[in-house]
Amino acid sequence: MPVLVMKFGGTSVANPDRIRRAAKRVGVEVAKGYDVIVIVSAMSGKTNELVGWVNETSPLYDAREYDAVVSSGENVTAGLMALTLQEMDIPARSWQGWQVPVKTTSAHASARIEDIPPANIEAKFAEGMRVAVVAGFQGISPEGRITTLGRGGSDTTAVAFAAAFKAERCDIYTDVDGVYTTDPRISSKARKLDKIAFEEMLELASLGAKVLQTRSVELAMRYKVKLRVLSSFEEQSDDAGTLVCDEEEVMENRPVSGIAYSRDEAKMTLLSVADRPGIAAAIFGPLSEAGINVDMIIQNIAEDGRTDMTFSCPVDQVKRAEKAMENAKESGEINYHNLVADTDVAKVSAVGIGMRSQSGVAATMFKTLSDEGINIKVIATSEIKISVLIDRKYMELAVQALHDAFELEKQA
Incomplete structure (x- = not known):
């Protein structure tokens, strides 16, 4: 079956009700015939809380233990999402980074993904699993320690999975309904873009736009992963959100996009x-x-x-x-x-x-x-x-x- 990657940010999984709402979206895609890889962030505010606890406990902390603590937020969300999908009679299980495995460098708190072997998850898809719920933001170092990818790392996790599994598309669900010409909080005239080129999105992300993490856009551009940014809180249509794609696919030809x-x-x-x-x-x-x-x-x-x-x-x-x-x-x-x-x-x-x-x-x-x-x-x-x-x-x-x-x- 074709594979679809769906990533849900912290606000989209902030409590059990929102996790149920996100699970229903996953169920819609499963019904369309997709095997789905769901990447989840920690519940909104949880990572900050965990970081605070680390700093309170050990101001000059061991970065390896820092990663062990702050990665736990995603583990909780992944388990709850898998349980919610099971309650909907959708065959699902959770995966932590080391179980996949998501192989990374040893740079704790800012590790980079080096490889995601698809064999383990593909074997479970072959056995009838329809949804793999993966804890984002985390991986495993060559030394066998848990690593984290830096803030916004779940976006990078999602794009990396889409590349590794040759997914049809990678949908990023967040608290905004797409990429805008500028911040709607500053200009009431800001307009949602239907499509934006990888290069433009990369510049906007590096220059302060908070919609996508810069590294995730770099990966998407490198591996030609189609990215779609959507809202978790609005009804979706087939053309909802903003598609981040190759320059050739962007119809608008204006000198400035954002x-x-x-x-x-x-x-x-x-x-x-x-x-x-x-x-x-x-x-x-x-x-x-x-x-x-x-x-x-x-x-x-x-x-x-x-x-x-x-x-x-x-x-x-x-x-x-x-x-x-x-x-x-x-x-x-x-x-x-x-x-x-x-x-x-x-x-x-x-x-x-x-x-x-x-x-x-x-x-x-x-x-x-x-x-x-x-x-x-x-x-x-x-x-x-x-x-x-x-x-x-x-x-x-x-x-x-x-x-x-x-x-x-x-x-x-």
């Missing part, structure tokens, strides 16, 4: 750095080793052998970045007069595959922000993205103005 934002950004500037070959490596090497996620980078024109270097990073990584730069200065790797951190900025981005073939996007974006009196601090571009750093107080105004300027409320 406006993303991230409010938790910081702008850091090294003032008067020695301008010499290798200076960039000397700065960004220590930042990389400290685990700093650097995004935008700007180097000013050199004068008298000195230059300024500006970069952005998440605001919660500022202290680590400052420490890394101080250590590099003390060791003589770099020399600078001062490090200035601006933690009151936000990043706003326009994303669209149409930018490749249509000009004028940057001009429209910059003029729109200018007309609103919004000053741009840093600009970064790629083939399908333009991002700017602005004062955080103007973030919502910028998102609304750009959404209007590119007429994203209208169908193409």
